[in-house]
Amino acid sequence: MNDGQDLRLDGIVKSYGETTVLEDISLTVGPGQVLGLTGPSGAGKTTICRLISGIEKPDAGSIRFGDCDVTDLPTQERGVAYMFESYALYPQLTVADNIAFPLRSPVNKGRYAADEIERRVREVLDLSELTPLTERLPSELSGGQKQRVALCRALVQEPAVWLLDEPISHLDAKMRNKLRGSIRRRQIATDRPTIWTTPDATEAASVADSVVVLIEGRIHQQGAPEDIYLRPVNTQVARLVGDPAMNLLSGTLRREADVLIFEHEAMNQPLPPELDRRIQQGTHDSAIVLGIRPAAINLHDRDRPANGVTISAQVYAWEPFGKYAIVSVKIGSDLVKIKTSRTRPFEINTTIPLSLDADRLVAFDEGTGNAI
Amino acid sequence: MASVDLKNLCKQYGVVKAVIDLTLHCEQGEMLALLGPSGCGKSSTLKMIAGVEDISDGEIWFDDRMVADLAPGQRNIAMVFEDYSLYPHMTVFDNIAFPLKIRSTDRATIKTKVADVLRLLDLEEMADEGVRNLSGGAQQRIAIGRALVRDPYLILFDEPLSHLDADQKVQLRTEIKRLQQVQGLTSILVTHDQTEATAMADRIAVMDYGVLQQVDAPQTLYDHPANRFVASFIGEPPMNLIEGRARDDGGHMVVESVGLRLELDDQLGGRLRYNMAKPDIVLGIRPEHVELSPGRDGEGDPGVLLSEVFFREPRGDADVLLLDLPRPNGTVSHAMDDTVGRIRVEISGPAAIRAGDSVTLRVPEQHVNVFDAYSGVNLLLPDRY
Numbered sequence: 001m002n003d004g005q006d007l008r009l010d011g012i013v014k015s016y017g018e019t020t021v022l023e024d025i026s027l028t029v030g031p032g033q034v035l036g037l038t039g040p041s042g043a044g045k046t047t048i049c050r051l052i053s054g055i056e057k058p059d060a061g062s063i064r065f066g067d068c069d070v071t072d073l074p075t076q077e078r079g080v081a082y083m084f085e086s087y088a089l090y091p092q093l094t095v096a097d098n099i100a101f102p103l104r105s106p107v108n109k110g111r112y113a114a115d116e117i118e119r120r121v122r123e124v125l126d127l128s129e130l131t132p133l134t135e136r137l138p139s140e141l142s143g144g145q146k147q148r149v150a151l152c153r154a155l156v157q158e159p160a161v162w163l164l165d166e167p168i169s170h171l172d173a174k175m176r177n178k179l180r181g182s183i184r185r186r187q188i189a190t191d192r193p194t195i196w197t198t199p200d201a202t203e204a205a206s207v208a209d210s211v212v213v214l215i216e217g218r219i220h221q222q223g224a225p226e227d228i229y230l231r232p233v234n235t236q237v238a239r240l241v242g243d244p245a246m247n248l249l250s251g252t253l254r255r256e257a258d259v260l261i262f263e264h265e266a267m268n269q270p271l272p273p274e275l276d277r278r279i280q281q282g283t284h285d286s287a288i289v290l291g292i293r294p295a296a297i298n299l300h301d302r303d304r305p306a307n308g309v310t311i312s313a314q315v316y317a318w319e320p321f322g323k324y325a326i327v328s329v330k331i332g333s334d335l336v337k338i339k340t341s342r343t344r345p346f347e348i349n350t351t352i353p354l355s356l357d358a359d360r361l362v363a364f365d366e367g368t369g370n371a372i
Numbered sequence: 373m374a375s376v377d378l379k380n381l382c383k384q385y386g387v388v389k390a391v392i393d394l395t396l397h398c399e400q401g402e403m404l405a406l407l408g409p410s411g412c413g414k415s416s417t418l419k420m421i422a423g424v425e426d427i428s429d430g431e432i433w434f435d436d437r438m439v440a441d442l443a444p445g446q447r448n449i450a451m452v453f454e455d456y457s458l459y460p461h462m463t464v465f466d467n468i469a470f471p472l473k474i475r476s477t478d479r480a481t482i483k484t485k486v487a488d489v490l491r492l493l494d495l496e497e498m499a500d501e502g503v504r505n506l507s508g509g510a511q512q513r514i515a516i517g518r519a520l521v522r523d524p525y526l527i528l529f530d531e532p533l534s535h536l537d538a539d540q541k542v543q544l545r546t547e548i549k550r551l552q553q554v555q556g557l558t559s560i561l562v563t564h565d566q567t568e569a570t571a572m573a574d575r576i577a578v579m580d581y582g583v584l585q586q587v588d589a590p591q592t593l594y595d596h597p598a599n600r601f602v603a604s605f606i607g608e609p610p611m612n613l614i615e616g617r618a619r620d621d622g623g624h625m626v627v628e629s630v631g632l633r634l635e636l637d638d639q640l641g642g643r644l645r646y647n648m649a650k651p652d653i654v655l656g657i658r659p660e661h662v663e664l665s666p667g668r669d670g671e672g673d674p675g676v677l678l679s680e681v682f683f684r685e686p687r688g689d690a691d692v693l694l695l696d697l698p699r700p701n702g703t704v705s706h707a708m709d710d711t712v713g714r715i716r717v718e719i720s721g722p723a724a725i726r727a728g729d730s731v732t733l734r735v736p737e738q739h740v741n742v743f744d745a746y747s748g749v750n751l752l753l754p755d756r757y
Contacts, residue, residue: 041537126709142410172409173566173608181683181694182710199538206685206692225686226722242688244542295689317550319571322594322607323660326571328546339689343591348553 004031005066007052007161007193012061014047014217021047022217025061029161029193029210034184036208036225037197040240043214045197046085049163052195053082065160076107078161083154085165087146089138096121096134099152124152127182129175144171151179155186162187162194169198180207201241205229213237235369238291238362244326244337247292250366253279254286262290266332267311272358279363282372289369291362294326294339300353311354318346329354373558374434374525375400376421381430383416383582390416392582394430398526401556404587405573407563408605413582418528418562423447434525447526450519454531456511458503458518465490465499468517475522489517492551509540513547520555527559533568545571566606570594578602596741600748603656603741609692611741612657612715618644618742618751619651627742629655630713631677631698634737640752644742647751654748656741659692659718663734666725670732681729682714691721695733 012025022044029035037045050056052063054075062071070078081102089098099121103112112120125131128148138146147170154162167183168176184207187194198204204211205225213221213228221233232238238246251264260276262269269290271279279288313329313336320343327338327346331354338354346352363372376398383391391413398404406414419425421432423444432440439447450471458467468489472482490496493513503511512532519527532548533541549572552559563569569576570590577587578601586598597603603611616629625641627634632655636644670676683694694714717733725731742751 040539144410172564174604174610177609178709178711181685184685185683185710202688206687229686229688229722239539245539293689317546317553319546319549320590321567321570322591323658326546328550348550 004191005068005160005193006030007195008062008064009048009052010062010064012048012051012058012063014044014051014056014058020217022051022058025214025217025219027212027219027222029195031191031193032188033209034187034194034196034207036204036211037195037214038199038201038204038211038240039214041199042216044217045199045214046165048214049082049165049195049197052078052161052163053080054078079107079159080161080163081154081157081159082163083150083165083167085169087138087150089146089149089153091138094135094137095130095141095149096125098138098149099124099156102153102157120156121152124156127155127186128152128179144175147171148175151183155183159192161192164194164196166198167196168203169200176203183207201228202243205241213240215240231371232291232362233371235289235291235364238364242293244294244339246362247294247334247336248364249290249292249331249334249336251288251290252286253288262288264290264332264334266313266334269310269356269361270358271361271363274359275361275363279372282363282365285366287366288372289364289366291364292336292356293360293362294337296357296360297336297338297340298355298357299327299338299340299342300355310356312351313354315346315348315350315352317348320345373400373556374437376404376526376558376560377431377433378417378421379431379433381417381420381432382428383413383420383425384428390582391420394579394582394584396577396584396587398558398560399574400558402574403552403557403559403561403572405561405563405569405576406579407566407569407576408579408585409564411581412579414562414564414579415530416582417579418530418560421526421560422449422451422528448522448524449526449528450522450524451528451530452512452515452519452532454534456508456515456535458511458514460502460504462503463500464495464503464506464514467503467514468495468521471518471522485521486517489521492520492555493517493547507540508536509544512536512544516548516551520557525558527557529559529561529563531563532561533563534565548572567608570606578605580605596750596753597656598750598753600654600656600743603743603750607658609659609716609718612655612659613743614655614657614697614715615745616653616655617651618648618653620645627653627655627737627740632735633675634735634740636737636752640738643754644751647744647749647753649744650746652745653751654743654745656743656750657715657735658739659716661736661739662715662717663736664693664695664717664719665732666729668730668732670734676732676734679715679731679733681725681727681731682710684725684727686722689721690718691723691725693717693719693725693731695731 007029009025009027014022051058100117103117130148151167168179196207211225211228215236221237228241235248251262254261254263260271313331316328316330319326324341329336378394378396381394408414420427427440469482469486490499575589578585580601586602593606614629618627625636625644671678679695681693682696685692697715
């Protein structure tokens with residue numbers, strides 16, 4: 001095993017019978033880097049982990065750890081630490097013994113002295129706040145505690161590659177918040193690559209050096225966390241990113257004097273020159289999808305309408321979150337989510353005036369869904 | 373629909389006290405959430421209200437009827453479960469009609485009532501479909517329809533969103549909230565997820581180890597948590613809790629901690645002086661309330677602290693930064709938890725600030741909470757607590 005090696009997937013294809021589950025997957029994770037692999041359930045995230053670990057074989061393509069092609073190596077020779085989404089704990093072993101298990105396995109025979117094993121186990125127990133539960137059996141743990149044990153059992157190892165398959169999905173908000181940062185800091189201090197899968201694109205962005213968005217077995221976008229948020233390549237990616245995700249409204253384009261107008265059943269939105277220029281270069285179709293971020297919508301006081309109000313919307317629901325609220329409104333027949341720092345309640349079914357932050361609008365081609 | 377009153381409710385399993393002296397009121401038409409970590413007693417409470425678990429002590433009232441001794445079937449309660457619990461071989465219509473059919477309701481009434489519910493939940497188009505292949509979100513809407521159709525006194529929602537994918541979760545959360553407000557459903561929601569509780573419920577009862585910690589509107593819980601537990605359970609990222617000391621400085625109450633010195637106004641200072649038993653306190657600061665400027669602007673001004681960014685976590689429209697706080701001279705942190713001795717700050721994102729950057733920060737005193745270091749009680753709350 002070489003230090004400082006990267007993980008490289010090249011042209012990976014995988015099918016089960018007639019169904020292609022992965023199509024031409026190529027990605028690289030550098031040493032000490034975390035790759036956030038995100039996408040809806042069924043996208044193929046777990047299949048990628050299974051291929052890298054060697055539990056399954058790809059139909060085509062190669063998997064390399066540094067200079068070493070491991071595509072045909074059996075699982076136990078790859079040195080992968082794989083945290084399963086299903087935990088797969090040994091029911092007869094205590095928390096501490098479950099975590100120490102890989103260090104005591106025949107593959108690592110003679111590598112770790114007893115006190116070294118104890119030190120390593122203690123470190124990850126502390127990190128995940130499991131120290132008081134050291135002697136418990138898995139049957140005596142809650143779902144979230146089991147997930148933390150499975151996580152520890154992966155982190156405790158010194159593998160060629162870490163695969164963390166939805167490592168914090170079943171934890172409460174406070175623990176998720178803490179572990180996101182502390183695991184990332186731990187992993188980037190090593191010289192090995194880590195893959196972290198999650199259906200939550202915001203979680204992927206917050207833990208990763210680069211994010212891969214996987215949809216139906218195909219990589220739709222690969223980039224820095226900010227890129228995925230600021231510049232989603234198509235409407236499918238835009239639907240996954242953001243909390244709440246970007247609003248997507250279909251409409252047509254019309255030019256009035258010098259201004260390009262987005263026409264929708266319930267609004268006429270002038271588009272800024274910069275977007276106008278890009279649309280001219282990008283498409284000749286008059287039908288587009290306008291992307292409106294929930295935080296880029298301004299709410300106005302009904303009694304004191306401000307300049308720039310272009311939309312009148314009906315309040316559908318109001319959900320407060322302490323520091324901000326999400327107001328769902330109907331603009332024509334479309335349901336649009338607004339994120340506002342106003343925490344006073346909104347009355348359902350009332351009409352409120354809105355304006356859009358035109359500089360933060362995004363446009364997609366109606367036919368292909370690609371960003372313009 | 374009815375109002376619900378729990379009076380001094382207790383539940384004991386052998387020597388374990390699962391629910392201790394719980395008194396709660398749920399107004400007619402209100403959604404009350406029972407929120408807390410696993411083992412807090414919320415599910416035991418739900419089961420006692422439903423009648424599937426005997427009570428150890430106390431009373432349960434629906435309006436002016438004491439129901440604690442009634443069988444579950446006599447309480448006229450509808451339940452919506454985590455896993456939908458639909459009849460897989462029946463159509464959408466038949467699933468919703470089921471509670472009426474077993475009560476031998478006449479066919480015409482069934483037809484009208486089910487049609488009303490289908491329209492309300494936007495399920496009309498799938499009325500004749502089987503439920504097996506529908507999405508989780510659609511199945512849960514059908515389960516809600518089945519609960520509504522029988523005009524129950526009360527609807528119990530038991531973790532209704534936890535089986536759903538993220539996008540469907542957000543969608544159904546909005547739908548339940550709207551439905552509850554439009555229809556004025558008396559409902560009790562059990563959840564461990566604070567975002568679900570704050571988004572949907574009119575009021576939230578926060579529980580820990582069987583004991584009610586606080587019951588209030590979501591915004592009140594967020595702004596004025598009764599104690600440290602509520603403060604750290606509600607809000608994401610969680611509130612910063614930093615040890616410090618409080619003292620009277622020439623007639624003004626002052627709170628000091630790691631280089632911060634906050635002088636409270638007369639109202640808050642007065643409450644602190646009145647409630648405080650010992651000078652040891654814990655300062656509670658929400659991450660979004662810290663004012664941050666890049667660079668060293670304002671360094672040396674009173675109330676301004678120079679700091680360095682230890683870690684940046686991009687969260688889409690926000691960035692969460694972990695900043696170093698000054699340590700007492702010569703000390704080094706040996707804590708395994710590398711957030712100790714640091715403060716979490718949330719700013720609009722994506723920002724240009726990176727780890728290692730110098731920043732200055734200021735904590736506006738009107739937004740802080742101050743807790744007793746031993747009891748955890750919030751010392752800045754008005755008398756009603």
